[in-house]
Amino acid sequence: MSRDGPAPVYLGLPTAPRGVGHLRGTEPFPVAARRALGNSQLRRNLGRATATIRAKRAAVVSELPDWEQLRLAGQAIKTETMRHLDRYLEQLESQVAARGGVVHWARDAVEANRIVVDLVRAAGATEAVKVKSIVTDEIGLNEALAQAGIRALETDLAELIVQLGHDRPSHILVPAIHRNRAEIRDIFLREMGDADPGLTDSPAALTEAARLHLRRAFLSARVGISGANFAIAETGTLCVVESEGNGRMCLTLPDVLITVMGIEKVLPAWADLGVFMQLLPRSSTGERMNPYTSMWTGVTPGDGPQQFHLVLLDNGRTAALADPAGRSALHCIRCSACLNVCPVYERVGGHAYGSVYPGPIGAVLSPMLTGVEDNATLPYASSLCGACYQVCPVRIDIPSVLVHLRARHVEESHGRLPSPEAVTMAAASWVLARPARYQAGQRAGRLGRLASRDGRLRRLPPPLAGWTVARDAPAPPAQTFREWWRAHSAGEAGRAGGVFPPGRRSRGVPGGRPPGEAP
Amino acid sequence: MSARDEVLGRIRTAVGPDRDQDPAPAPGGYRTHAGLGTAQLLDQLAERLSDYRARVRRAEPGGLLDTVAGALAGRGARRLAVPPGLDLPGPLDGVQLVVDDGLPARELDGFDGVITGAAVAIAQTGTIILDGSAGQGRRALSLIPDYHLCLVQAAQVVGLVPEAVARLRPDRPLTWISGPSATSDIELDRVEGVHGPRTLEVILIGG
Numbered sequence: 073m074s075r076d077g078p079a080p081v082y083l084g085l086p087t088a089p090r091g092v093g094h095l096r097g098t099e100p101f102p103v104a105a106r107r108a109l110g111n112s113q114l115r116r117n118l119g120r121a122t123a124t125i126r127a128k129r130a131a132v133v134s135e136l137p138d139w140e141q142l143r144l145a146g147q148a149i150k151t152e153t154m155r156h157l158d159r160y161l162e163q164l165e166s167q168v169a170a171r172g173g174v175v176h177w178a179r180d181a182v183e184a185n186r187i188v189v190d191l192v193r194a195a196g197a198t199e200a201v202k203v204k205s206i207v208t209d210e211i212g213l214n215e216a217l218a219q220a221g222i223r224a225l226e227t228d229l230a231e232l233i234v235q236l237g238h239d240r241p242s243h244i245l246v247p248a249i250h251r252n253r254a255e256i257r258d259i260f261l262r263e264m265g266d267a268d269p270g271l272t273d274s275p276a277a278l279t280e281a282a283r284l285h286l287r288r289a290f291l292s293a294r295v296g297i298s299g300a301n302f303a304i305a306e307t308g309t310l311c312v313v314e315s316e317g318n319g320r321m322c323l324t325l326p327d328v329l330i331t332v333m334g335i336e337k338v339l340p341a342w343a344d345l346g347v348f349m350q351l352l353p354r355s356s357t358g359e360r361m362n363p364y365t366s367m368w369t370g371v372t373p374g375d376g377p378q379q380f381h382l383v384l385l386d387n388g389r390t391a392a393l394a395d396p397a398g399r400s401a402l403h404c405i406r407c408s409a410c411l412n413v414c415p416v417y418e419r420v421g422g423h424a425y426g427s428v429y430p431g432p433i434g435a436v437l438s439p440m441l442t443g444v445e446d447n448a449t450l451p452y453a454s455s456l457c458g459a460c461y462q463v464c465p466v467r468i469d470i471p472s473v474l475v476h477l478r479a480r481h482v483e484e485s486h487g488r489l490p491s492p493e494a495v496t497m498a499a500a501s502w503v504l505a506r507p508a509r510y511q512a513g514q515r516a517g518r519l520g521r522l523a524s525r526d527g528r529l530r531r532l533p534p535p536l537a538g539w540t541v542a543r544d545a546p547a548p549p550a551q552t553f554r555e556w557w558r559a560h561s562a563g564e565a566g567r568a569g570g571v572f573p574p575g576r577r578s579r580g581v582p583g584g585r586p587p588g589e590a591p
Numbered sequence: 592m593s594a595r596d597e598v599l600g601r602i603r604t605a606v607g608p609d610r611d612q613d614p615a616p617a618p619g620g621y622r623t624h625a626g627l628g629t630a631q632l633l634d635q636l637a638e639r640l641s642d643y644r645a646r647v648r649r650a651e652p653g654g655l656l657d658t659v660a661g662a663l664a665g666r667g668a669r670r671l672a673v674p675p676g677l678d679l680p681g682p683l684d685g686v687q688l689v690v691d692d693g694l695p696a697r698e699l700d701g702f703d704g705v706i707t708g709a710a711v712a713i714a715q716t717g718t719i720i721l722d723g724s725a726g727q728g729r730r731a732l733s734l735i736p737d738y739h740l741c742l743v744q745a746a747q748v749v750g751l752v753p754e755a756v757a758r759l760r761p762d763r764p765l766t767w768i769s770g771p772s773a774t775s776d777i778e779l780d781r782v783e784g785v786h787g788p789r790t791l792e793v794i795l796i797g798g
Contacts, residue, residue, distance in 0.1 A: 083605075084604065085601050085604065085605055117778070120778075120779065125779075138620070138622045141622075144618065145620060145621055148615060148618040149617075152615040155606060155612060155614075155615075156606075157602050158603055161599065177594040177598050178594060178598075179594050179597055179598060183594060227786075229774045229785060230774075230776035233777075246775065246776055247776075248776055251777075252778060253777055253778055256777055275778065275782050279774055279777070279785055282785070283784075283785055283786060287700075287786075291697050291735075307761035307762070315772065315773050315774055315775075315785075316772050316773070316774045316786050317734065317785055318785065318786045320730065320734050320766065320786070320787060323730075324730040324731050324734060325731060335598065335602070340614075341617060342756065343617060343753070343756060344617075346623070346751075346752050347618075347621065349767075350752050357775075359769070360639065360643075360715065360716040360769070361767070363643070363769050363770050363771065363772055363787070364766065364767065364772065365766070365767035366730070366765070366766055366767075367761070367764070367766075368765075369761055369762050372723065372763070374693065374729060375729035375730055376729070376731075386601065390598065390601035390605045391605070393602065393606060394605035394607075
């Protein structure tokens with residue numbers, strides 16, 4: 073939600089600023105989710121995509137007898153990294169500088185954008201080729217470059233589809249998964265400028281059109297811009313994993329390379345890649361290894377860009393780090409495995425989360441970067457089923473962090489108007505305090521049957537309306553348990569040996585399950 | 592205060608007393624050796640490369656030239672770029688090899704392909720890794736031509752990813768290659784050959 077005024081501060085540390093970048097949606101999650109659920113094309117695409125990637129991931133993970141040990145190692149390495157993050161960043165800085173790179177520090181999105189714009193201008197370029205990078209989307213870099221008269225050309229196929237379609241990514245790994253081939257063909261014909269009018273909608277033909285469209289740009293590019301998957305403190309090595317080769321083009325052919333990296337992406341030691349280069353590809357695309365990975369350390373004479381700039385970005389990460397119960401969200405390696413197993417993400421897609429970080433990890437990471445106040449509905453965008461935790465390659469306990477952020481949200485909203493939840497709880501305590509009030513309440517609730525459809529209530533009246541924003545409520549039963557008991561106990565009381573409290577009712581009550589009791 | 596000092600100061604505030612703990616030792620428990628013999632490693636590498644749609648040929652050192660010639664003939668490649676330091680055991684009939692001395696990218700785009708060696712290959716994942724040293728060339732060389740023929744020696748093949756990481760030199764520019772370039776960005780349909788070489792062919796030598 074874009075609001076006025078400065079962004080919230082958490083324990084004295086500034087969160088990501090408002091008004092720049094893409095960490096906040098324009099509407100609460102339940103509203104966006106309700107609309108997304110009405111899009112059957114989106115649900116079909118997402119259902120197919122997530123099921124396919126889930127199966128591929130499961131197959132390649134089951135090949136490794138030591139997968140659990142790798143996850144534990146990944147978690148341990150990340151925990152150690154966060155504990156001494158200052159040291160590792162200083163080490164990374166000195167190693168990159170020793171190999172001819174230049175390191176810049178950015179407190180937030182505004183500062184990072186200004187650094188990159190100045191670097192591109194200093195290179196005398198009006199165009200830059202970009203590797204797919206979520207962090208540059210997080211800070212709104214393309215918009216900042218456009219304002220400075222610099223054209224940023226997305227070169228990942230999906231990012232190109234999103235950029236040409238004036239659209240937003242909907243998945244970390246496959247950002248254009250909400251588009252089908254016919255839509256992509258139309259976008260290419262309309263926006264590319266050099267697409268063959270006879271272009272068909274086969275994926276191979278569309279890919280070929282993108283290859284030709286981008287090849288000219290690669291071969292004449294002066295400036296490349298990337299993110300980073302890993303950076304090794306010990307050696308100063310940067311690492312980008314990809315599939316298409318657009319990354320290699322952007323990292324190799326330009327004269328100047330600018331890499332923007334969140335400070336949490338650093339790893340202590342070179343040997344750590346032996347763990348993460350197994351965890352990431354298998355969790356992400358479900359491959360034993362992704363087609364291409366580039367690693368470089370500073371500048372290599374005669375090979376690749378002869379100027380290298382590394383921009384280290386905070387933008388709310390230190391505020392996330394300040395929360396010991398939530399800082400593990402910074403361990404995320406952006407594999408997207410948690411998206412693909414999430415029953416909520418699978419149905420609503422990435423746009424509903426409003427942030428560049430969607431799905432379960434986004435529901436914890438986004439509020440921590442912006443302050444919970446600015447993404448207050450995201451910690452509730454989960455059924456807490458725990459599937460995300462099971463697949464996370466660095467064992468982030470996302471459900472626990474979600475619950476923690478819900479608590480933070482409640483605590484941080486103290487002192488405002490009482491919430492509908494608080495009003496409801498107060499009313500419930502009054503009703504439940506006396507059996508007569510409870511029975512009267514049950515009879516009154518039965519009126520709800522009049523408004524139900526298929527045994528479900530789509531909307532409850534205030535103050536309960538909040539409950540049904542994202543859920544249906546079951547219609548009240550025609551008969552309460554007490555009424556059912558009175559009707560049946562006349563014949564059964566002797567055999568059952570008296571009335572026992574409903575909470576200790578035996579499963580085998582003669583006459584079947586009482587009405588209104590959940591199976 | 593500079594942005595650097597401010598961000599580092601924020602980190603120290605955020606982490607708090609946890610900073611005082613000693614650095615944790617590197618975690619272990621995962622496999623660092625496959626425990627396979629050379630023949631098994633080569634078989635697994637060949638299988639995994641093929642699985643990712645690379646073409647694979649096997650050659651004894653004495654038959655390498657014929658195998659290279661066969662691969663190039665099969666591809667119809669007659670003019671290829673090669674890095675300095677690539678030692679083929681003899682000349683190839685009807686094939687022009689141009690040594691890269693910093694050819695412009697546009698010229699590299701005009702070759703039928705490129706022949707390189709490799710630094711390390713990982714059997715478990717079907718990965719070959721180039722480090723830019725003699726016989727492998729700078730990164731652009733193995734990127735721009737549409738066909739990449741890569742020569743891998745048996746002694747360069749390791750079992751697992753951690754073994755490869757231990758062998759590699761971090762100060763060299765590294766390219767890890769697992770099959771030809773590919774995308775699944777349109778309705779998850781896999782399409783091979785986007786920007787990198789659309790055809791990857793590997794010759795495994797010896798074993």
